[in-house]
Amino acid sequence: MARTKMIWRQMPRSEHQTKTDTQKLWKEFTEDDSISGAACLSVLTDQKYFQGGFENLEKIRNSGVKCPLLCKKFVIDAWQIYYARTKGADAILLIAAVLPDLDIKYMTKICKLLGLTPLVEVHDEREMGRVLGIDGIELIGINNRNLETFKVDISNTKNLLQGERGRIIRERGIIVSILFLHFSHAL
Structure with missing residues (x-):
């Protein structure tokens, strides 16, 4: 049976944290045994919407994190992929709602040339x-x-994986990651 792995998300510091607090959190986070089994660590690098930055990605990479790092940003231009790679990303988020098909295809090729995994x-x-x-x-x-609307509907995953789409995904061996899945305390 396949073992479920989690993608951890690094949150940028809040306005109430000092720079020292943030550095301390990174150190504590990288020393946490629970992250050692993570599939990857998702690092928010979008300044405008998430108060993140590429410097967060670089600091986390240089802090000794062993698991792959996912650069989570609204990627709209190929240079962002190259830049993410130079800052230590192993994977990058490509959002279908933002990118036309030709851009997704082109950016996927760039990712593969750079040794990055695109998460679409x-x-x-x-x-x-x-x-x-x-x-x-x-x-x-x-x-x-x-x-x-920013509303979360966990039945969305089930709907998208049903029928023909689910069959195609299984046949191609595509890995599916579920974002905003809620867990109860009973799990």
């Missing part, structure tokens, strides 16, 4: 259909949060 995020049936039509996609992230 979808939210609805239309985006899933588009992404499944692009050759070379190996990792799809299903976002259960509607980016227009």
